[in-house]
Amino acid sequence: MALLTATNVRHCFGGLCALADFNLNLETGELMGVIGPNGAGKTTLFNLITGVYRASEGSIQFKGTELVGKTPHQITALRIGRTFQNIRLFRDLSVLDNVRIAHYAQADYSPLEALLQIGRYRREEQRIIENSRRLLAIFHLEALAGETAKNLPYGLQRRLEIARALAIGPELLLLDEPAAGMNPNEIDLLMEFILWIRKEFNLTILLIEHQMKLVMGICERMKVLDFGETIAEGPPEVIQNHPKVLEAYLGEGPVG
Amino acid sequence: MKSALHNGREWLAAQRWLLPVLLLAGFGLAFAIPEYNLLNKYVQLVVMYVGINIILAVSLNLVNGYMGEFSLAHAGFMAVGAYTAALLTMKVLPVVAYPALFPVAILAGGLVAALFGLIVAVPSFKTRGDYLALITLAFLMIVKSLIENIDYIGGPRGIPGIRRMTTLPWVFFWVVVTVWVVRNFVYSKYGRGVLSIREDEIASDLMSVNTRRVKFLAFTVSSFFAGIAGGLFAHLLQFISPRVFDIIKTTDILIMVYLGGIASIGGSILGAATYTVLLELLRPSTVAALLSWLPAIVFEPLNEHVIKHLGVWRMVIMPLALVLVMIFWPRGIMGLREFRWFIPKRDLEAHHRIAAREEKHGAPHGH
Ligand SMILES: Nc1ncnc2c1ncn2[C@@H]1O[C@H](COP(=O)(O)OP(=O)(O)OP(=O)(O)O)[C@@H](O)[C@H]1O
Ligand SMILES: [Mg+2]
Numbered sequence: 031m032a033l034l035t036a037t038n039v040r041h042c043f044g045g046l047c048a049l050a051d052f053n054l055n056l057e058t059g060e061l062m063g064v065i066g067p068n069g070a071g072k073t074t075l076f077n078l079i080t081g082v083y084r085a086s087e088g089s090i091q092f093k094g095t096e097l098v099g100k101t102p103h104q105i106t107a108l109r110i111g112r113t114f115q116n117i118r119l120f121r122d123l124s125v126l127d128n129v130r131i132a133h134y135a136q137a138d139y140s141p142l143e144a145l146l147q148i149g150r151y152r153r154e155e156q157r158i159i160e161n162s163r164r165l166l167a168i169f170h171l172e173a174l175a176g177e178t179a180k181n182l183p184y185g186l187q188r189r190l191e192i193a194r195a196l197a198i199g200p201e202l203l204l205l206d207e208p209a210a211g212m213n214p215n216e217i218d219l220l221m222e223f224i225l226w227i228r229k230e231f232n233l234t235i236l237l238i239e240h241q242m243k244l245v246m247g248i249c250e251r252m253k254v255l256d257f258g259e260t261i262a263e264g265p266p267e268v269i270q271n272h273p274k275v276l277e278a279y280l281g282e283g284p285v286g
Numbered sequence: 287m288k289s290a291l292h293n294g295r296e297w298l299a300a301q302r303w304l305l306p307v308l309l310l311a312g313f314g315l316a317f318a319i320p321e322y323n324l325l326n327k328y329v330q331l332v333v334m335y336v337g338i339n340i341i342l343a344v345s346l347n348l349v350n351g352y353m354g355e356f357s358l359a360h361a362g363f364m365a366v367g368a369y370t371a372a373l374l375t376m377k378v379l380p381v382v383a384y385p386a387l388f389p390v391a392i393l394a395g396g397l398v399a400a401l402f403g404l405i406v407a408v409p410s411f412k413t414r415g416d417y418l419a420l421i422t423l424a425f426l427m428i429v430k431s432l433i434e435n436i437d438y439i440g441g442p443r444g445i446p447g448i449r450r451m452t453t454l455p456w457v458f459f460w461v462v463v464t465v466w467v468v469r470n471f472v473y474s475k476y477g478r479g480v481l482s483i484r485e486d487e488i489a490s491d492l493m494s495v496n497t498r499r500v501k502f503l504a505f506t507v508s509s510f511f512a513g514i515a516g517g518l519f520a521h522l523l524q525f526i527s528p529r530v531f532d533i534i535k536t537t538d539i540l541i542m543v544y545l546g547g548i549a550s551i552g553g554s555i556l557g558a559a560t561y562t563v564l565l566e567l568l569r570p571s572t573v574a575a576l577l578s579w580l581p582a583i584v585f586e587p588l589n590e591h592v593i594k595h596l597g598v599w600r601m602v603i604m605p606l607a608l609v610l611v612m613i614f615w616p617r618g619i620m621g622l623r624e625f626r627w628f629i630p631k632r633d634l635e636a637h638h639r640i641a642a643r644e645e646k647h648g649a650p651h652g653h
Binding site for chain 1: 467470471474475476478479481482485486488489490491492493494495496497503507622632636637638648649650
C-alpha cells in the first residue's frame with residue numbers, strides 16, 4: 031500500500047512556482063531519493079508535506095489522510111518526522127530536552143494533570159524520559175544528555191536532529207541533506223547509518239541529497255526536480271544516464 | 287576556598303528534604319509574626335509586598351522569560367483581578383459575616399484575569415516580538431481607560447475603603463501556590479513547549495508541539511496569577527484606582543523579572559525581593575531619614591530639591607534601570623538557571639546520570 035501519495039501538487043510564491051505538477055507514490059518501507067540543482071523545489075516539497083506551506087493546488091495523502099490544510103503539529107503527530115537542511119535544534123536547551131520536546135503529541139496528559147501533578151502526569155513523564163534516554167543511547171549521545179545543544183560539534187548536532195525526529199515515533203522520515211558538510215569518509219558511515227535506522231525503526235524514508243554517492247548508493251528509486259518540474263524518475267542506474275538529468279546538472283560536474 | 291564554597295552549595299542543593307521543612311517553618315512564621323508582633327507593622331507590610339511581587343514576577347516570567355515574548359500587559363491583568371476581587375468583597379459577597387469568602391473573591395479575580403489573558407493570547411498566535419509588545423501595551427491602556435470610564439466602579443477616582451483582609455499567611459499561601467504551579471507547568475510538556483517556541487517556533491510545531499495551545503496555557507496561567515496578586519494587593523492597600531495599574535507598575539514587574547533573570551523561578555523570587563526592598567529604601571521619607579545626619583546646610587537643599595521629588599524621579603529612573611539591566615545584564619541574577627530544589631528529581635537525574643553502560647545495540651558511529 032502506498033504510504034504517501036501526492037497528486038498534481040503545485041506551489042507558487044508570487045509568480046514563481048517552486049513546485050509544479052508534482053506526483054508521488056511512496057510505498058511503505060521504501061527509501062526514495064529526491065535530487066535536483068539548487069532552488070529546484072526539494073525543500074519546498076518537504077515543507078508542503080509537513081504543512082509549513084499549504085499547497086496552492088493538489089492533494090497530499092498520508093495513509094489515506096489528506097494533509098493539505100492541516101497544521102504542522104497535526105501532520106507531525108500522524109507520525110511524520112523530519113530534519114532540516116540548516117540544522118534547527120533548540121540551541122539553548124539540553125540534548126535531552128531537544129528529544130523530550132518531540133514527545134509532545136505522544137505524552138498523554140491534560141494541562142490540569144500537569145499543573146497539579148496528578149493522574150497520568152508522572153507516569154507519562156517517566157516514560158518520555160526513558161524513551162528519550164533510550165534514543166540517546168542508541169545514537170551514542172547519552173553521556174551528553176545534560177549538554178546544551180549548541181555546544182555539540184556539528185556532526186553530533188546532525189545526529190541529534192535525527193534522534194529528535196525519531197522521537198516523534200515516525201513511520202515516514204524526511205531527511206533534508208543529511209550529508210551536508212561531511213567528508214567522503216563520513217558519508218560512507220552515514221549511508222550505513224541510514225540503512226540501519228530504516229531497518230531498526232521500520233521507516234519509510236524520503237531523502238533529499240546533493241551528494242550523488244549517497245543517494246545513488248542507498249536509494250531504490252529517485253526523483254529529479256529542476257525548476258519545480260519533475261524531469262526524471264526511476265532507479266539510480268536509469269537516473270545516472272538520463273539525458274535530462276545530465277543537462278540539468280551540466281556545469282555542476284558529472285552525475286555519480 | 288572557592289571549592290569549599292562550591293562543595294557547600296552542592297551539599298545544600300542535595301538536601302531536598304529541607305524544602306518542605308522550610309515551607310512548614312514559613313507557614314508557622316507567617317502565622318506567628320502578626321500574632322505576636324515579631325516584626326514591626328511596617329516591616330510586615332514590606333514583607334507582604336515582597337510576596338505579592340514574587341507572584342507577579344514569577345507569573346510574568348512565564349511569558350517574558352520562558353516564552354521570550356515582551357508582554358507589557360501584566361499590570362492590566364493585575365487590575366482586572368484587583369477590581370473583580372474588590373467589587374466582590376464590597377458589593378456581592380457578605381465577607382463581613384463570612385471572612386472565609388475572602389479566598390473565593392481572590393480566586394474569582396484570578397479567573398477573570400485569566401479570561402482576559404485569553405484575549406491577549408489570540409494575537410500572539412500570529413504576531414511576535416515588537417508587534418505583540420505593542421498589542422499588550424494597547425491592552426494595558428484599554429483596561430485602564432475602561433475602568434476610568436465605568437462610573438459604577440469609581441471611574442478615575444477608584445475604589446476607596448476596601449476591607450483589609452490580606453494577611454501574611456494568605457500572601458505566603460499564594461506565593462507557594464504560584465511557585466508550585468508555575469514550576470509544575472515549566473517542567474511539563476507544555477513548559478518545554480513554551481521553551482521550544484522561544485527557541486524556534488516553526489521547528490517546535492514540526493516536533494508536534496501544539497504551539498497555539500501552549501501559548502494559550504502560558505498566557506492563561508500567567509494572567510491568572512497576576513489577577514490573584516491584584517486581589518491580594520487591593521485588600522492590602524485598601525484603595526485601588528486606574529492610576530495604580532499604569533505602565534509604571536508594569537515596568538516595576540519587568541525590572542523584577544529581568545533583574546532576577548529570565549526563565550528562572552528562583553531568579554524571579556530574588557528579583558522581586560531585591561527590587562521591592564530597594565524601592566522601599568528609595569522612598570522620600572526613608573531617604574530623608576537615612577541622610578538626616580548630614581549637616582543642615584547640605585541636607586536642607588538636598589531635601590528640598592531632590593529627596594522630596596524622588597516620586598517624580600522614579601518615573602525616569604525605573605524605566606532607565608530596566609533598559610540598563612536588559613542591555614548590560616541580560617542574564618540577570620540567575621537567568622536560565624534554577625534553584626536545584628525546584629527542579630524535579632526526575633529531571634535532574636535524567637540530565638546528569640552519565641551513561642554507565644554503552645548501549646550494546648547502538649547505531650553505527652558517525653565519528
Ligand atoms: N518562503 C519562500 N518565499 C519565496 N520564495 C521561496 C520561498 N521558499 C523557497 N522559495 C523559492 O522556491 C524555490 C525552491 O526553493 P527550495 O528551497 O525548495 O529549493 P531546494 O531544491 O531545496 O534548493 P537547495 O538545494 O538550495 O536547498 C527557490 O527559487 C526559492 O528561492
Ligand atoms: Mg533545500
